[in-house]
Amino acid sequence: MALQRSALVASGKVYQTHGISRRVAQITISAIKEMPLIASKVGGCVSLGQGIPSFPTPPHIIEAVYRKMREDPDAGKYTLGPGMLELREAVALQLSRQSGRTVDPDKEICITVGAMEALSAAVLTVVDRGDEVILPSPNYASHIEQVLLAEGIPIFVPLLEANWQLDVDEIRRAITPRTKAIIICNPHNPTGANFAESDLRMLADLAIANDLFIICDETYDFLVYDGQSHFSLTTIPELEGRIIATFSFSKKYAMTGWRVGYVYAAEAILDQIMKIHDAVAICAPSLSQHAALAAIEGPQDCVAEIKAALQRRRDLVCERLGQLEDFFDYVKPQGAYYLMARYKLPDVDSMTFALRLLHEARVITIPGAAFGPTGENHIRISFGGAESELNEAFDRIAKWLADTVK
Template sequence: MRVHTPVPASRLPNLGVTVFSVMSALAQQHQAVNLGQGFPDFEGDPALLDAVNAAMRAGHNQYPPMPGVPALRQAIAAKIESLYGHAYDPDTEITVTAGATQAILTALLSVVHPGDEVIVLEPAYDSYAPNIVLAGGVMVPVPLDPASFRPDFDRIRAALTPRTRVLMINSPHNPSGAVWTPEDLRQLAELLDGTEVLVLSDEVYEHMVYDGLQHQSVSRLPELAARSFVVSSFGKTYHVTGWKVGYVTAPAALMAEFRKVHQYNVFTVNSAMQHGLASYMRDPAPYLGLSDFYQRKRDRFRAGLADTAFALRPCPGSYFQCVDYAGLPAPLAAMDDMALCQWLTREIGVAAIPLSAFHSAGSDAKVIRFCFAKRDETLDEALTRLKRI
């Protein structure tokens, strides 16, 4: 008998390895400063690590409850009510997840049926589109304003149909750093009033908003909270992205559907880390001080970039800085963004991410993205190299 491996039809036939993995591997190959993938190159607070270690030593090493450790869900509820004024029931409206990406996929799987339409505002994080496909949905891309990356509500209104099931939004925005305003939330609430459309709000950079602005969570408006899944990330907030722990909040009826899927694709999340996070969250200072922490890094990085040939885009939130490279010397300015990012990695020793990776149909806007969630010496070395162009 012959040895034969059946090859089924792919669920995601048009996808390969993500651009983040590609650029990180290229950065490692060329010893480049990796400002591509969005993770810090510094450690989390030792007090948080101690809290998790203490939880392990205390015996929290078996399965926790499926929705998450009660103490952690209670801490999340208290934080949200304090910051955004909305009281989520920790028993029925909060679930701890294996990171934000799992939360997004689970939310879509729980409410999207084959043929349902899901509106995505582009550019958008690259997991959205394949998650929609896996749920059997149809992605409907709607462009953000290309200059400001702000939502265009006329375009969103035009995209709504009787088949629209979910509208996905993201603020602070990856990749641009744009943030929604209170007026944006009011317009969204008015636009969806009288519809059955759900909102999936990706708010993983909620504690990275600068220049005196405040994060505008959909939880702030009862009429939006009533139709929304809200996703957040402990990894982003506490500099521990490798832990892959996040959470989602939603009204009880939506959360019941979410948990039906969650219990079978993850079931539950690392017990000791949940207990450690619950203990660490007793002090709000780490997340309340995060905006100031990252604003200093943003300002340092932007000041250095001002001495290069790149043109700065605004960055009111997140830990990403977008730049326009149309002003680079002609051979470089003529490159597409992926080619330029590869050239920067190989020849200059700095890795970035092309903005076309965040568009379902590609883009040639001559814009790339740097991550400034790095040690000051890492940022300074990257700037020294970029100034050689």
Template sequence: MINYPSSKLPDVGTSIFTVMSAMANEHQAINLSQGFPDFNCPEPLIDLVNKYMREGFNQYAPMAGVPKLREKISLKTARLYGYQPDPDTEITVTTGATEALFAAIMAVVKPGDEVVVLEPCYDAYAPAIRLSGGSPIYVPLALPDFHVDWDLVRKRISSRTRLLIINTPHNPTGAVMTKADLEKLASLTEGTDILVISDEVYEHMVFDGQEHVSALQIESLRARSFVISSFGKTYHTTGWKIGYAIAPAPLTAELRKMHQFITFSSVTPLQLAIADFLDHEEHYLALPAFYQQKRDYFLAQLQDARFTFTPSPATYFQLVRYDALTDAYDVDYARQLVQQAGVAAIPVSAFYHNKTDHKYLRFCFAKGEDTLRTAAARLVRL
């Protein structure tokens, strides 16, 4: 009999995203749970991928990413945030933002280190911290608007704090950090060796006249940060898994040591196609209006539902409170919605390490109007 090794993540099972999508398929429900569009990416981008495939660009890309793509990322970053990272030493193309997060955490977190995590949070953070030998230190965002309590963050920092992870715009809540927030973070970390991961994958989805503020725009933060983004979000291509990390040269060198043994490189023709398509800046500049229209349409359809909500400030997610309908645990209620209403959502307790339940569900509105209208009609009937 084989004595199999004990699990490195014994309390980690199948993610709630996989569970809810499987339930949606089983019950033929409308899937507003997992964060992906139900519409296609721009046709010219598909044409560019086909072009590079047919021209024979189907072998390994350079480990750090196709040079042309890194150069275009550098120019885009300068245009948006006033800082131009060196494409050779400060930009790494990764297999999605999740790989960039994992590589960054593995690069700098050692056994005994602590990592401050603001929650609710993306479920990939804590497992990577634990696999690196570190300990996540959780700080809850303050309700009802999920803002950062910086005094509480300060209290959770210790001599063992190696890293602090922020996510703006924020998944699952849509909250957006202001310049004042990032200046407080800069002040908090000044004179320390604490590093920062700034997860900015929803950078182009900020609404109602607000602007995304990047950690790259504050010099003292930029010097200690991995800033991570995703073309999957920007170009409606979540299945392509093309992301990138921007960091100072010493941090980039350490991240690449991990990256080369995780995926080594990402899909070559996709990188080349995205590099060309980045010249069409009108696409990503139009995303705030594009997704705000979807948010507004979805919420207009939900006006007669027995949910309470504040319009999401950013991302393509909308939180709703359902406590007027039931006091059921949010995971149980999300399952009921699939079975009884034919709509799949994500229970927000899944984004807390201790499964804190505030009676919130998260809906993805990155869908066509027919999908949103039909889903909302089913929810209104509850």
């Protein structure tokens, strides 16, 4: 499915590309980031847009960083490139428990500037110009730009819209001799799907049979609802050497602004990823690494509280959307904190619809087209905001629809 790049620039900004590299000229700033920028100029908007959970960073994490800054004169210096050994050890231990394999903190883990740096480095490490990368779609918007930046070709394979699960047969059919990798995000942004273990196992078989890499974005690994479990591709030993998994502290510990995450890969691949990490970041911010260590070693009730609050918000948003069933269809999210709402207005593209909601109803949503061509005719709704904000946003949307769409 083709991707219309020009339709993705929410601000309407026309970029001057003279002298700019082909790699950079062809990518865009994701509409996820553009919509709040536009809203900041419009003023008075409430947000169902960017995935920023409303929670403050837990106090024990902040305290630990204060203490470190007061007591350790080295706290503000660069750490080792792959990150503080103590943090890598803590992360490797956690990942070993989750994946059932022994993860080596020295050779298989690098602490990164959020999952975002980990993902960019992973894609740049394995994708060459002209390589095809399969994206089950709609997909996280930045995965598209990361592939394009590596001069790869995103191949969008639609998810099954009835439940947003993987269509493994379609993925199989999309594989060609140029296919290099599959990027999988589970639990899934933007649909809220929690992919079935049986499908993920079939996907792993496909990767092995066709000699593909799997880049596995586990930013929301902790966040599934209704007592479900999350199946991680890192638990499949046969993927060793072809899986690169990325993780984040952003959502689990309400640390989006601290910019810290990590990447796991077999030594031979991590060695290559490290070259990019060194060239673009040197190391993840050292204070944020201390914060991450306090997060991972401290009490985990904060994670359970965040999860419970988000489940309540999920239910609230579903209830509010249910009241607007003449205007929207959606699939109840099983994980992460997003859903894709298909609007029933004909002949309106998702960018126009989202921009009208922003300017006229003063509600930020993200146009579905930002998540690949299969996202068209949808808006992405994030329920990371406080309940009062979610209610205000839906009050405004309901009023706008009543006033505008007769």
